[in-house]
Every structure is written in structure tokens, then in C-alpha cells.
Amino acid sequence: MSDDESGLGATEESLRCLEMPSEIEQAFADGPALVSYVAAGDPDTESTKEYVRALVRGGSDIVELGLPFSEPIAEGPTIQAAIRRALDAGMTPQAYLDLVAELDVDAPLVCMTYFNLIYQYGSERGVEPFVAAAADAGLSGLIVPDLPVDESDPLKDACEAHGLDLIFMVAPTTTDDRLDRMLTRASGFVYVQGRLGTTGARSDVSSETHVSLGRLAETGLPKAVGFGISEREHAREIVAGGADGVIVGSAFVDIIAEGEDVADRLEAKARELKDGAMEGGEKVPEPERT
């Protein structure tokens, strides 16, 4: 683990402003972005490759590829089941990284997983081996739902050393003080948790989403909203409300679970959501946004 950045907090902060935007930040440059999630290895490795390509063809700007963990406490029933299928089919962290290395798509890939898998990877315990291997495999960032900002320093340091973005989740319950701490460490985009609870498709957009977007209006980083988004109209409304992108998972995983014409339907669903996001972006910008 690299400990040599101690005491450089303020300098790092000013350096980041001068840095080139990361690959992930650039994915938001041409208008509202679609971030699409699937669980790697659901139902098998070859299918995942095909599905990721289909999602990118459909307009996904970033693909969030889940690395399945046996205790997915942030997930609702849909993604829990996908993770179970992937684990039963033999998905492992090494197989995941091999899959990422073989994927040749024109969109940055983000790994979403739980902390213990990152911590245990490689011959010695700690976050460094996984982050190094993730960078080698071609991942652009990490999202770790059970790693709050309070415990994130070692992983943040390793990500900076290897050029990966560590993406933080902002919840409806996040206090101002916590938000400030997160924003000094965040890069890539801010994951706005659109509602309390777990992942999973819902029939409406939560009012909490708009409150969170309002709090983040001054933030320089792109803001993408996830949890509960499954339809074109949701995507439109959220982008019109000030988001720079939408994150969709369960709606895609449902298609995979159904198992018919999966690639074509994923592509069509991605296109629908991307179109919704683009429509939302055509609206007159919210007055408080500059």
C-alpha cells in the first residue's frame, strides 16, 4: 500500500483541477450519458461480452460491470439473483479481470463490487494488488457500495496511483459534512442514489432525486443518478432535473434473466434510455445551473 502521499491533501486537490479529465469524465462530455450495469458472468462469460457490446451499440457511454460478491447487501432481488447465477456459473475475480481484458468496446468500464473481494485479491491482503490488476485489465474506475468515505483512504490512494477513478455514492440521507468529505475525494462522476433502499426497477422517479441534484448543483463533476430507473420517461425527467447521466441496472438484468433475444433487446432498451436522457438534455437548463 502506498502511504507516501501523506500531508499532500491540499496540493492533490489543486493538481486535480489542472489534470486532464479522466476517460469517465470525458464520457459525459457529449451530452447526457447512459451508464449501464450488468453482472459479469450472468449467465456466463461469453454472453457477458456479447451483452456489453450490445449495450454500447445501444448508446451506453459507460458500462458498469458487476464483480459478483456472495453478500450483496446493497442490491435488490433482481441483481441479487443475477449475482447468484454468475457465482453458480463459476465467476471469480480473476475470471472477471480476464473478461475485462478481452472486452474491446468503445466505452469506459467501471467495476462495481464489494470491498472484501478487492481486499483479498492477489497473494497478499490489501487494496493495491486488485487496483493494479484492474488498471492493467483496462478498467477505468471502481464503485464500492460498502466502502463509505470514512474507510476509503487506502483505496483512493491506490486508485490515484494507478489512474483509476473511485466513484462515491451520495445517498438521500448524506449530510452536508459527509458530502464535503466525499467531494474532495471523488473523481469520474458522482453516483447519486436516487432513493433510499436497494437497487431495482421502480415505476416512478423519487422526489429525493431532485433534492439530491439540487444539493450537487455547484459540483464540477458529472452527476449520474441510479436506483430505480427503468424507462425512457424516468431518464428524461432525471436529466431535465439537472443530472448529467442515468445509471440503469435492473432493467437490463431483467432482460438477461428472461433469456430471449437478449442482445437485441438490451441494445433496444439502452437506445430507449439514451434517447430519454438526450430528450431531457434538450430542455431549457434549470435556472440554478450555470
Add this chain to the structure above:
Amino acid sequence: MSSESKFGDYGGQYVPEALMPAIEELTDAYERYVLDNEDGFMDEFRRRLADFGGRPTPLQRADRLSERYDREVYLKREDLVHGGAHKLNNALGQVLLAKYMGKDRIIAETGAGQHGTATAMAAAHLDIDCEIYMGRTDINRQRPNVFRMRIHDAAVNPVTAGSGTLKEAINETMRDWATNVEDTHYVIGSVVGPHPFPKMVRDFQSVISEEAREQIREKAGRLPDSVVACAGGGSNTMGAFHEFVPDSDVDLVAVEAGGSGLTIDEDRGLAPHSASLSSGDEGVLHGARTKLLQNPDGQILESHSVSAGLDYSGVGPELAYLADEGRVTPVNVGDDAALEAFHRLSKLEGIIPALESSHALGYLEEAGRGDADDDLGEVVVVNVSGRGDKDLDTVIEESEKRDIDAAPTMEVFR
């Protein structure tokens, strides 16, 4: 923050951001009400533990066990706490704390059903809504406790994921908490989870060792040579050990469930035991860094024990720390030896112990007859963490299947 969140490198707060504000609020409440007795919280807690919970519990000399093992064996009778187990100590403390915090809903996970029952009792006593998550397998093997929870008007939600035991019940309760965090308090049943739970649960349970330390001085005229307690998550263990930790001459023996053996089936992700303290590796589960049963990738293994309350893949972070420091000695007792111990105590002392507690009692047999230099010594305190009424179906079925020597025949019923 005036209370540290870690024990060495163990502990911490590895939970989703959505829960962190509630955990900060809880930490603040723990420091004010529990540590500083603000508004007389601890006085009310102790008063209710006495009037409602039946404390203090006796420390009883076990005459026939003392003779059998040639040691002075004392039993800390937590089976006599209202509800039949030590679990009420913590459940009452946390439900009362939730009331002080102005929460209007309680949720809890349960394995053996003892914590769920204790929480349902405390919630009824203090008039607050209560929902319990319980694995499907555990519901099937602990039916009487399911009935008790329902009778106290708690909702019981079955959890079917995975092996349908404690680990899955905790996952599902965390998901509920992440959804309803603004008005709900999660009463974790053991010294596990993110800070402040391991410390707070230990503090509520340490009434066990506080009483036992005083009682043994009265009865034996000195401190014990050892204290023995079973360890799953470790709440009765830390409760029985805490006040003795500074007494460096008192050995602290944590007895884990050896199940049917300590080997691991990696292909199927199964550990046929629950001995995370003696055979687990460092990792992060359910909010804390601790010792875990996991495969080399970090996937959590399904644990096993004949006793539902010990059937857990992790263990409290403070126990992991004390074991590494050499202050706590982890040992294990298998399913069969625990069943033998269950019948032995029932016959020799007229006490039906919980299957969990039977593991602690089983270690007395494995340690054999006393000699002053062995690890148990001349004066031993064993924590009888609960009573075994809830286990009768399991014990009768398993004793017959395994041909347990000490088990009575039940032929009279055929």
C-alpha cells in the same frame, strides 16, 4: 468522535453511505446515553433489566460436574434471564436506546430465534413496532421461537436466500435498514457489524461478567482461573469476558462450533463448522473487518453448526483482536460433543442448556479432569448463555441420528 471505531486493525464501518448518517447518529446516542448516562439512561436500563429481565442471575456451583472434572465448576445462569437467554440484556438496551433516540420502528435479524424473541419481548414491553428477519432453515429448526415472536406481535419475515441462516438474515435486515433508515433502528443481536455496534452490544452484555466477577469472589473467595463461553458472533462471549479482560491471570476460553469437522469444501463454498475465530482469515463482512470463513477470493463460505445460534461465518471484531493478542483462547467443540454435553448437564445438574451453551459445556469434557497447570485450572466459570427448550426437536432428532451415548431413548412415544 470520543469512542474509537477499531480494535487494532479490526472493526471499522464498512456499510453503504445511505446508512452512515444513521450510524453517526447512533454513535452519538451511544456515547451520550450509554457511556455518559445522559438523562439517566443507564439507570433506567439497569432498573428494567432487574424488574422485567429478572437480573441478577445466579452463579451456581455445579456439584456433580465439579466432582466429575475434579475442578470447582460454576455456572453463570443466563438461561434464567427472562426469555431464556442472555439475548435480552442487549435487546432491552437497544430498544430502550431507540426510544430515547425517538425512533418508531425496530428491526432485527435472528439465527436461533433467541435474539428475535428477546427483541420482540423488549419491543412489546416498551411499546414499539417490531419486524424480525429470519432464515428459512432457521425458521424450520427453531419453530417455538417463531411462535413466541408472533405472540409478542412482531412480524417475522422469512429469508430464503443462500442457506437461509443468520448471514442471509443479516443481509436482508441491512437492506430493510437502508430503505427505512430515517425512522428505524436496527437492533443487531451480536457484537458484530459496524462501529458502534460491537462496543455497544458488549457494554449491554457485560452485566454478565460484572455480576459473575463479584459472585465468584463471594463464593470461591477469589477470581476464577478461567471463564468459558461459546462463541458464534460472540455476544455472550464478550459479555462473560469483558470485566475479566484486565485480570491477566484469568484465562478466557471461547468455544466455537466445530460442526462436523474443520475441513472446507471450496467447490461448494461450504465450511462444515463455524470456527471463524480459530480457523478464519481477516476480511470484511457486515460492516466490520474481522476473522471470516471465506475462500481465497474473499467469497464468504456457508458455515455449519447443529446449533443455529453459532452458525455464522464471521465473529465480533473485538474477539478477533483479543484472540490475536493471545488474551482469548479459541477452541472448538463439534456437533456430537455438544449434544453429549447437552444431555450430560440435563441429567447431572437438572438444567437443560441451549445447544449453543452446550458447546461451552462440551469443552469441560474435552479438557478432562483438572490439574492445576492446565488451561482451565481449579476454579472455572462456564456461561450457560441460554436454556435449551427451543432445541428439543433438534436434539431428539439429531441424538437419534448420531447415536449419542448420553441421549435417553424416546421409545415410549412410539
